[in-house]
Amino acid sequence: MSKKITKRSDDFSRWYNDIITHADLAENSGVRGCMVIKPYGFAIWEQMKSVLDKMFKDTGHVNAYFPLFIPKSFFTKEAKHVDGFAKECAVVTHYRLKNNDTGEIVVDEDAKLEEELIVRPTSETIIWDTYKRWIKSYRDLPLLINQWANVVRWEMRTRLFLRTSEFLWQEGHTAHSTSEEAVEETKKILDIYINFIQKTLAVPVIFGTKSDNERFAGAEETYCVEALMQDGKALQAGTSHFLGQNFAKAFDVKYASKEGKLEYVWASSWGVSTRLMGALIMTHSDDLGLVLPPILAPIQVVLIPIYHSQDEFKEITLKLKEISDVLKSKNIRVIEDFKDTRKPGWKFSEYELKGVPIRIAMGPKDVKNDSVEIFRRDTLSKQNVKIVDIAQHIEDTLDSIQKKLFEKAKKFNKENTHYADNFEDFKEKINLGGFVYAHWDGTSDTENTIKKITKATIRTIPLNEKSEKGICVYSGKPSTRRVVFAKSY
RNA sequence: CGGGGUAUAGCGUAGUCCGGUUAUCGCGCCACGUUUGGGACGUGGAGGUCGCAGGUUCGAAUCCUGCUACCCCGACCA
Numbered sequence: 001m002s003k004k005i006t007k008r009s010d011d012f013s014r015w016y017n018d019i020i021t022h023a024d025l026a027e028n029s030g031v032r033g034c035m036v037i038k039p040y041g042f043a044i045w046e047q048m049k050s051v052l053d054k055m056f057k058d059t060g061h062v063n064a065y066f067p068l069f070i071p072k073s074f075f076t077k078e079a080k081h082v083d084g085f086a087k088e089c090a091v092v093t094h095y096r097l098k099n100n101d102t103g104e105i106v107v108d109e110d111a112k113l114e115e116e117l118i119v120r121p122t123s124e125t126i127i128w129d130t131y132k133r134w135i136k137s138y139r140d141l142p143l144l145i146n147q148w149a150n151v152v153r154w155e156m157r158t159r160l161f162l163r164t165s166e167f168l169w170q171e172g173h174t175a176h177s178t179s180e181e182a183v184e185e186t187k188k189i190l191d192i193y194i195n196f197i198q199k200t201l202a203v204p205v206i207f208g209t210k211s212d213n214e215r216f217a218g219a220e221e222t223y224c225v226e227a228l229m230q231d232g233k234a235l236q237a238g239t240s241h242f243l244g245q246n247f248a249k250a251f252d253v254k255y256a257s258k259e260g261k262l263e264y265v266w267a268s269s270w271g272v273s274t275r276l277m278g279a280l281i282m283t284h285s286d287d288l289g290l291v292l293p294p295i296l297a298p299i300q301v302v303l304i305p306i307y308h309s310q311d312e313f314k315e316i317t318l319k320l321k322e323i324s325d326v327l328k329s330k331n332i333r334v335i336e337d338f339k340d341t342r343k344p345g346w347k348f349s350e351y352e353l354k355g356v357p358i359r360i361a362m363g364p365k366d367v368k369n370d371s372v373e374i375f376r377r378d379t380l381s382k383q384n385v386k387i388v389d390i391a392q393h394i395e396d397t398l399d400s401i402q403k404k405l406f407e408k409a410k411k412f413n414k415e416n417t418h419y420a421d422n423f424e425d426f427k428e429k430i431n432l433g434g435f436v437y438a439h440w441d442g443t444s445d446t447e448n449t450i451k452k453i454t455k456a457t458i459r460t461i462p463l464n465e466k467s468e469k470g471i472c473v474y475s476g477k478p479s480t481r482r483v484v485f486a487k488s489y
Numbered sequence: 490c491g492g493g494g495u496a497u498a499g500c501g502u503a504g505u506c507c508g509g510u511u512a513u514c515g516c517g518c519c520a521c522g523u524u525u526g527g528g529a530c531g532u533g534g535a536g537g538u539c540g541c542a543g544g545u546u547c548g549a550a551u552c553c554u555g556c557u558a559c560c561c562c563g564a565c566c567a
Binding site: 004013014017021028030032084085087088122151153155156157162163167169216235236237238239271272273274275306307308340342343344345346347348349350352361363364365366373489 | 528
């Protein structure tokens with residue numbers, strides 16, 4: 001064992017970092033707080049992108065691209081929005097370098113920008129400045145646009161994928177003629193996120209709205225998707241915001257209605273980021289390495305020959321090649337690892353570390369039996385399967401892995417969801433980790449106090465929970481519904 | 490941004506307190522041979538501005554100053 005992964009039980013953060021480095025997903029770069037996403041990690045992200053992109057397009061959205069830089073004056077137009085992001089903005093102030101007296105390269109102070117440019121932490125402002133020119137009539141609505149981009153938020157403390165100063169995401173920005181339609185869009189996207197994260201990432205989620213404290217800067221309402229990681233901490237996996245007319249008013253975006261009246265448009269914005277990579281890792285992976293749901297796995301099946309002589313090598317690789325072709329014809333992502341520079345044992349470990357869902361090994365014994373050995377990454381179980389049955393078996397197994405991973409995570413989620421009705425109990429449950437459903441009086445004060453004492457925040461005010469009379473777990477004031485508390489990333 | 494810690498070969502490290510020949514060990518890498526059903530073994534070999542910049546000293550990985558990056562804990566956040 002040359003690549004040793006810290007056990008989850010020993011040190012969860014270290015385990016997380018070990019998975020990322022040893023599975024070749026990403027690494028820290030020479031730039032503070034910014035990561036390099038390595039080819040294997042990026043391939044997973046690309047897989048996410050392609051599934052999600054299709055979901056957006058199927059619901060009438062189109063992609064576009066807006067600038068990286070936002071003039072400060074645009075940025076400051078929506079008051080709450082600036083408040084929310086001001087503390088973490090990278091600002092471009094100059095546009096040229098020069099050699100100084102000692103030959104050093106320095107910023108040319110003469111090349112100062114008249115107006116500073118903000119490196120986008122999100123694109124609402126530049127986009128609404130644009131929409132102002134695009135939207136004139138009710139006939140221009142709805143406007144349903146998404147962009148895949150990078151954004152920069154100058155974070156104090158960064159962690160690979162979970163929080164980096166620069167990250168990749170998609171941000172959707174839509175404009176509508178009525179409030180109802182904008183809210184409907186916001187919820188439609190929430191559904192897409194729930195669906196995507198549960199079906200594709202196999203990560204179970206809860207969803208709902210955010211409290212005032214946690215709401216997006218400039219939004220009327222923020223809907224969110226929250227997942228639970230193996231260490232019992234919650235991770236916000238996606239957000240969808242109903243922006244009301246806030247940005248329309250800030251950027252004076254009006255349309256002429258059918259009745260010929262000028263009205264401000266209604267808006268939504270929504271996004272998920274490379275943070276989903278973190279959710280994926282921390283939901284499924286184990287002490288042997290990464291575990292990937294088949295839909296996202298860049299490599300779904302790896303073929304490994306086991307042989308002694310060159311004759312055996314030829315015979316076995318020929319048969320494996322045939323299997324490979326059959327699987328490829330079924331659109332299964334398969335690779336043949338016939339390199340003779342590594343021993344089978346080494347390859348086994350390597351692909352386990354990288355989370356490849358299925359490994360097919362074939363050795364002399366298998367040749368005799370017209371079978372192969374099939375190994376499942378999720379259950380670590382081995383099975384001999386006749387070659388004639390291989391295609392069906394692999395297809396079924398990939399499906400089964402995808403389902404099992406979700407079920408397993410769902411089970412964990414359930415086992416770590418608690419209810420608390422008094423504060424002592426609440427503190428205890430929060431310390432156990434996981435989600436805690438409790439009554440809350442609806443005030444920021446109470447939320448802040450609870451946060452101070454327990455470090456837990458309201459992750460979401462669930463949408464589909466039945467209302468239930470009770471008293472706030474902290475203040476004792478009356479409450480009509482439970483909200484979800486957890487410590488979070 | 491505050492508090493603590495770390496930085497020595499591609500990776501992990503010893504040496505640092507108490508300055509003194511040629512900087513330790515393991516993994517990995519290269520060559521050859523034997524191996525190949527769970528990260529093989531033997532022999533030989535290559536690889537270092539000791540994070541960067543100054544300073545103290547006859548002499549610095551080791552002492553001093555500054556800087557940078559990373560890790561852990563807080564505040565902030567997707």
